[in-house]
Amino acid sequence: MDMPTVAIVGRPNVGKSTLFNRLVGKKLALVDDRPGVTRDRREGDVRFGGLHFRVIDTAGLEESDAATLMGRMRMQTEAAILAADVVLFVIDARAGVLPADQPFAELVRRAGCPVILIANKAEGGTGLSGAYEAFTLGLGDPIPFSAEHGEGLGELHEALKGVLPKPNPEDDDEDEDAPGGRSLKVAIVGRPNAGKSTLINRMLGEDRLLVGPEAGITRDSISLDWEWRGRKIKLHDTAGMRRRARIDDKLEKLAVSDGLRAVRFAEVVVVLLDATIPFEKQDLTIIDLVESEGRAVVIGLNKWDLVADQPGLLKQLREDCTRLLPQVRGVAVVPLSGLAGEGLDKLMQAVVQAAEVWDKRISTSRINDWLSEATSRNPPPAVSGRRIKIRYATQVKSRPPHFALFGNQLNALPKSYTRYLVNGLREAFELPGTPIRLSLRTSQNPFDKG
Template sequence: MPRSVVILGRPNVGKSTLFNRLAQRKIAIVDDTPGVTRDRKEVLAQIGGHEVLLVDTAGLEEAPPDTVAGRMRASSEAALRAADLVIFVVDVRAGLTPADRAFATWLRRANLPVLLVANKAEGRGGAAAAMETYELGLGDPIAISAEHNEGVGVLHEAVAEALGEAPEDDGEPVEDDPERPLRLAIVGRPNAGKSTLLNALLGEERMITGPEPGLTRDSIAVEWRDATGGRVRLVDTAGMRKKARIEERLEQMSVAATLGALKEAEVVILVVDALLGMDEQDLRIARLAEREGRAVVIAFNKWDAVEDRAAARQKLDDVLTASLAQLRGVPVVTLSAQTGRGLDRLMPAVRATYALWNKRISTGELNRWFEAALTRHPPPAVDGRRVKLRYATMPKARPPTIAVFGTRAEELPEEYRRYLVNAFREAFAMPGVPIRMQMRGTRNPYAEAP
């Protein structure tokens, strides 16, 4: 397994900027607002000739455990326990603070190899300011400017020296594993319980959670194995709010991260607060997932706190039937992420939906269904002219896509296209899976001749 290199420091010293620089791509959200990073973020990166698991953490702050800052610190401490090397970042432009000194003492007691990085050391006074960090007792500072890419090459060399020789292959297939992970996104409104669900699936406090809405601002990627032993790449996203509420630049970036997660995913878990029910914003998210061609499973969370369960479930079914026809039959798993009740049914539902999303139908079987569907309900005439549909093929899955060929097929009304989609879904048992129907007509080349 690649060794873990963890970036630590108090808020707003440039940790995420350095993380993006070392990862060689923009992964973490970067903003001048302190505390943007609240959960640790991981990526495989090449640093100093070593493949490492690079970890960006929340800012270290002295705070009670039951506060957001306290939970952020607990997450950073968990990352530290798994670290092979720590990069401790200070902001020399701001000067050393009591927090910097306190955390330096804490790191010395942790008995881990530490590289002291004096960030924002660009310009004439940068190197001189970096010298002040000797008093932290963490060895020679490495003066850099993560934003301007100054001194980062020296940091690469220091990481290589600190890690020493790369570990020998232990025979376990890590990078050459032929089993590709299922890409799974967790989406939903703020405070629906997405991060609590992720923690429950992983069996650890991987994400910072609490009653405060909007705790997760970035999209956090985690790989794990579910009960079937299959690999899953799980992405927990910042909650999406109504457009009128997206006022701050930071929240706009969070929404962009959520949309990006939808594009990267294969299956989407839409977390719905069972106490509030499914509203227009939940439907909007589901429609976005369908538009991107992703399979959907609904996690009806906080089910243990619902008093009238029959009424809550009936209301959900009514909303889905009336407003989400394009994902007819979408699987719904009632659960409590907090207590773990019902959680054992979630990943089997995800795996089953994923299998349907990948399912291919043979041309012969497809056309037997197609002929029966046309016999049961022939296509209507368009502008008094007959539409003759000839045959259908399935050019691709992921999501299932049907191409229908025939004279003036492209002129078929939307109602008939929906009929074919629903008939296909029912015949081949594909609930909750987007289905694409492409109409390919044949035109008379002389029809428009003068």
């Protein structure tokens, strides 16, 4: 079968070439802040998490006469769209949807091939409002993305996997279409010397990874295939994550960034704590990072055999977890010992359950029944004598569960009330431990007086 083709299209200066370089893994395309740097189609081969395809970087789409240079550039881009199996339509999330995006969105729709909408330049959560505006293009759910920083790669991989022709198993190093189904991607992270490699060796039943009493032995993010109860698992062992100010060695800086990439590609992240010194500041920072990346979380209390004789300790640590980590309320906290091989089955049960919650979809009717009850029980406050009104809610995506609220003056909604809503969603729809995203969409109708 011929290699499938993916075309990257969009207005000038939305970050198409940066995305192209990110996918091919090399700086093949010239990148500059000035628009219009790319003039011709540039092609490259991509191997991306078991996917293999050819990607085409195109000139920015602009309305121009066919006889002009800009017009010829546009014709090259249109030819790439017609030849593509999949189109990545890129917008600038910080600028939002501009009038110039609409005709080209229509052009892409008419091409008849699958389209993945990418809201680029949304690093660190900036530009999310622009990303949500992208719904108006009618090209499906936008992926908040940062080509420059590599944020959103996991979501892009999942989207491509759903629309690209199935790869030849001989070319697929993940063999995700083999019997047993797709591999569940699990990253093991934590501070240095928390016992990550020892735990994975015990899971695999062999000394696959180098271990020892010294902290920081693992420098690479190692990917390993495993099977648990017939379920295919892809394990990622990562270098210990230390506070940035303490990282002096260049190799270790690279290793920590590799660990961050492993988190972004994972579906479930096991944060391994040392049970003898749990919930150190760095542990909380790592869990916060995983939550901010939108990954399902499970907390493993490793070396539990050293503290198991302390009565009431597990209950106390679970209470500490609830108090210290409200953003992942209800997260599974599993005692285990990688060295002794204890608690591994319970850990994996928690991992699979966390993945199911992370991927959960809830019908709009159920969400609005809950919303009506929640706002009746505790109405939103008034602003300048006018009550905030939430009219409607829906789930816009899963992985993690992401909900949008529509109404008037929602930008004035206090954080305490949004916390009330998030906690209510978590409890009503059984979403323990997973990150929950909430977007507020205020009506733009000037005649809408609520």
